[in-house]
Amino acid sequence: MSAGAKRVEQLDRVVIRFAGDSGDGMQLTGDRFTSETAQLGNDISTLPNFPAEIRAPAGTLPGVSSFQVHFADYDILTPGDAPNVLVAMNPAALKANLSDLPAGADIIVNTDEFTKRNLAKVGYAASPLEDGSLSDYVVHPVALTSMTVGALTELGVAKKDGERAKNMFALGLLSWMYSRPFESTLRFLETKFAKRPDLVAANKAAFQAGWNFGETTETFTVRYEVKPARMKPGTYRNITGNQALALGLVAAGVRAKLPVFLGAYPITPASDILHELSKHKKFGVTTMQAEDEIAAIGAALGASYGGALGVTTTSGPGVALKGETISLAIALELPLVIVDVQRAGPSTGMPTKTEQADLNMALYGRHGEAPLAVIAPKSPSDCFHAAIEAARIALKYRTPVILLSDNYVASGSEPWLLPSAGDLPDLTVAFATEPNGEDGRFLPYLRDPETLARPWAIPGTAGLEHRIGGLEKADKTGDISYDPANHEFMVRTRAERIEAIEVPDVEVEDDDENARVLVLGWGSTYGPIGAACRALRQRGLPIAQAHLRHLSPLPANLGEVLKAYDKVVIPEMNLGQLAHVIRAKYLVDAVPFNQVSGLPFTAATLENMLEDVVKNG
């Protein structure tokens, strides 16, 4: 494959969306394009979008699956608001995505699928390729399926297998268009189909045919280049939030020198963490697929009691079921990490769509006064560090910690500057080995004066045999107690010890240092908020941004930060849950800005809203 003689144009950024039927392999195509792009050194951000149904009826709107990739020669914060290029593998994919395209966008369509039947399935009376309705766009009609089949006939590939390789034809074409290095894709195909050399050959040939088509056809007159981004020196890989979170838990076990025990019940969109962790037994990671969500956290808590780092991973419906066991962990004062990969609720809601509406449940969703620590990652790669931070708090302060990821960061991906294992925080803990009371007695609730954590005395330790449980315990001895003053003391102490957790101050990004408006976010909205603030500043509108990782306890300097601005705006993918907390705790007239569509904010939405606030107060 050689570079063609076509005109080459330089771009600073491109957003491509691959869209097709859920069986068309769009996620894989997007993944490979992302990987090629990463190799080139562009900054990247991706957003997969797929239905909960494994195979919705072919050719229908609910069956459309897409993968958006944004890449640039500078550092970017989001997967992009609107695609510059849409690859539509069938009429449904075109119809489902057209409204997101700005005028002038390129559309590459697979004309083979634009049959009368397929058009009728999605309600097109006439083919949009012929009725002039796409005149605002640059349409590239490509007979993707038949050209793929044609290219593979000489290899003796059956028509059905040939048709299935059409996504590789599309990938080859796009790789040519954007001058992507393709060696990693060829290597990937060799590994993926190692047991089927015929499929390796077929997919490679389809990829090559797509590339060659771009080079020779007159449909495409321009090739594009996006130069590498100037990123911090180091070694990078592309990673999704769920993968990063799983690796963070492995890392936490290594740095704590403890076995990790994951109890989990399959649930979208958290299951990938279970899948990833199940591969890492070499690191002393045990995964148990439990009979239900309650057993999953119960087993994790049992393992924590035995001296492991107990973890359970789930989504909102699972957290609801785990509530009683979380309360038990609060009473037992044992380390436990609960990962909630949030999805749109209530009830089953929209399992593959994102939302931040579990904050209230994380902070308050238990009976009694049941405080715990809550933290949230801000981007896919940040899930790694957030998992380590969750483990740090859980182990040091002997408390359950809820880690609030969401589908946007969990399924999205970005380049990750790989840390060195030796530089990660040291999480080692000391188990109790000696009696701590008078006369050789062991007092399971005698606290460390600094952290207010109680000793972690694990079974197998002679002389420290003790009994604990969910009944209220007497201070120090841990014996059952119904004493009114003791209960008051214990309730207040449990609250105090969460407030006493040391968390870093929140940092404010205020480049011009003259902003009067602060935008405060938490979790996965970091990218779109950051992109919006950057755009405003470039237009000379000053704005400050602060982003919370720690939601319980809140950073000590937060009140001071909030009061330094005339106006505080809080965008959230819920109906204002953090805004409620801020207003109640700091008596600040914070303005909520809420979206609950199941989709992340676009930077443009936030930019428009913030512009209005900055200009008009």
Next chain:
Amino acid sequence: MASPTLNSPNRTLTPVKLTAKDFKSDQEVRWCPGCGDYAILAAVQGFMPELGIPRENIVFVSGIGCSSRFPYYMNTYGLHSIHGRAPAIATGLSASRPDLSVWVVTGDGDALSIGGNHLIHALRRNVNLKILLFNNRIYGLTKGQYSPTSELGKITKSTPAGSADSPFNPLSLALGAEATFVARTIDSDRKHLQSVLRAAAEHEGSAFVEIYQNCNIFNDGAFELIKDAGSRDDHLIRLEQGQPVTFGADNRFAVTHPAGGFGLKVVEGGDAIVHDATVDDPAYAFALSRLSGSDLGTTPIGVFRDVRRPSYDELVTKQLVDAKAQADGTPEQMLDGLLHKADTWTIL
């Protein structure tokens, strides 16, 4: 942490000599005077020294209910958890700490109602747990509602017109859940209770023991038919390995397998089957479990089933040990390798 290769409580490296007194905690026992739980506690404390396991390697885990106060009174490690969840919590503990001897104490409401799911899955997995179900056929701690083992038509505070739901047969349920060890005993028969505990402790994998326990406040006399010296001989069937299954005065009743039938039957003066708890097919133990219903008319006690199947703990531990044998460096080096195990690129 202790060696993960030990997976049976009776394979302790250094047997220790302890007495019943060593297993008594400093907590005041607070069951109602006359409760059957006292007898069970004394029997367990008296039996524990036989195991030769150091106290620190024994853990009692319980749920909620009268029986679930049990761990507070044992001078071992103890965890009094939440309603129905003890088998799940104990599973995580046992699977991650196969060096421990883990006992679950539960009741008919705790194990068979709110915690039914965890019980059947613990048994299916064959987790190395000894599960003692104190069955008093009533909710005691909540003051007298009918339980999932109460007889049909039971009149209680919550069922003034009689309960309308049929009870579970706990042993049939356990056998249906693929339990590898299933036994029944009675609170007041200390010798029998201890012999069953001994067999349970020796079993590798889940051991399910139903203990008929009298609640003298809310369901007094529930098991009187098989306890009373005047009636028990004609109703209680003592299962003994390798012995014919007969009972009654002069062994006049025999448990037989009728030709062409599926189950077992009690006949007067017939040929008794010879008891063998190691029969692999659970149908035999199931047929034994069906001999008794709510009326206790012909109630077998003893070990119904005792077969060997790899425990969950063993299988999980083996996977871990095999994987760790592949370790090729310090944990930090391996972690660096893992993080880089992808398409990477370097910016200079």
